[in-house]
Amino acid sequence: MGSRYDFDYYLACEGRDYQSIKAQSGCLLIGGAEGNKSGEHEATQWFLKRANGGKYLVLRVGGIGRQADWICQHYRDWIHSAAELSIDSREAANNSKVTDYILDADALFIAGGDQNDYQEYWQGTKTEETLNYVINEKKIPIAGTSAGMAILGDYYYSPDHQGIISSEILNDPFHYNTEHIHRSDFLQVPYLHQVLTDTHLDRLNQWNPETRYGRLLGLLAKVIHEDNNQLDHYGIGLEEGAFMAIDEQGIAQVFGNGTKSGQDAYFLQTNGALPEQMEPGWPLIWDNDGKAVKTYRISGTPEGSGHFDLKDWSTASGGQWEYWYTVGGKSGLRKQSF
Known part of the structure; x- marks a missing residue:
């Protein structure tokens, strides 16, 4: 048609009868x-x-x-x-x-x-x-x-061709392929205001030579920079086997395959400090003593696991807090647990 x-x-x-x-x-x-x-x-x-x-x-x-x-x-x-x-x-x-x-x-x-x-x-x-x-x-x-x-997501990455990979954006957060981050101008979904979304975080194949965790960190830094260095921006990234359910109260839980890989969901928020180096042609440095970005990781299970409150971005259970940071380009994304 x-x-x-x-x-x-x-x-x-289709069923025979439908009632409002x-x-x-x-x-x-x-x-x-x-x-x-x-x-x-x-x-x-x-x-x-x-x-x-x-x-x-x-x-x-x-x-x-x-x-x-x-x-x-x-x-x-x-x-x-x-x-x-x-x-x-x-x-x-x-x-x-x-x-x-x-x-x-x-x-x-x-x-x-x-x-x-x-x-x-x-x-x-x-x-x-x-x-x-x-x-x-x-x-x-x-x-x-x-x-x-x-x-x-309120912010999302939409490249014209092959998307940027983690090492490219960490080596230069102003890489030409970062021009296509779209901001607050499309769908308005409750509890995703000021949130950047990314998917397939763990994908590795001939077209995706690197995982996307570092890319997510770099995109978050770029979004903050383009919004006059306002730190109140967030990121949500999912591995391919993760299903994040957000209810009408803004509480998220994660369904997944219950294994040790491929089903994690990540909630990223800044930790009070802008990147130390954010210049065209130079590697991104976002260190803050190894505590640049606070990230909560929930590993999905078939029954649904974890609890993360998207209203306050702090009330959480069933997962693990960790810090994400980079000390410059080729060092890549680094993580440490709280």
Whole structure:
């Protein structure tokens, strides 16, 4: 349907009767490698319970995918319907049929892909306006994986091509590929104000020669610099097997595979000091006696673990505090426990 308008809608399954329901707000952030992983089942149930038997809608670009079919196959009894909507141009994003589909939803899932496409096609359109309405006024739950998670943050990194790697940004936080950090100009998700998001922190393959932990530290430093050195900025980073559930009170818990790797969530905040060296062409030095950034790490379990209060960024349990810092470029990201 609607291909000439640059959008496609696919209804994967639907129940016979639908009564107006009241969904429960919340947010599920997904590190990027979901797919029948341990912990995903419980995180999905947490999210679908908030839909309260309503209409589940997947948003994406680039054509219809398989996420709605997967929901229908495994969680048919939890929902009234599951559908996908691919919005592939600014014209489509301003189409009333598109916004009506979004307004009608009781839960939204933003798929992975390329956050540049989301920004290019949706930002500043009726789709953006409608998304912010259903999140903040209708108060339905929203989830995002990979690129879909990235754009839920108040700040997000959206490179034109291959993203910057950790060593590049630590060696020069003004590297040309840091120009595409977008700030407070897209989706407004509760408890993610002033928060920079990043995903796939532990990914290593032929296209990703380094993990992204150092990148997250460097991006946080750059965001602070570009906001007149205001320290009240935060970072949330997820490893690929992590699912961070944030309830309507701003309390986060983490679902994951329960192993020793690949399921950690990280909450970053500054520790009262700006970087000691933040100059174009020079390595980033953010040391503060090894205590530059306070980070809380929660290892996800299938049952859901930890407790982090995003209202105050200090009340926490079930995880571990650590400091992140760098003493200059090639030294890389360093960590130490409290």
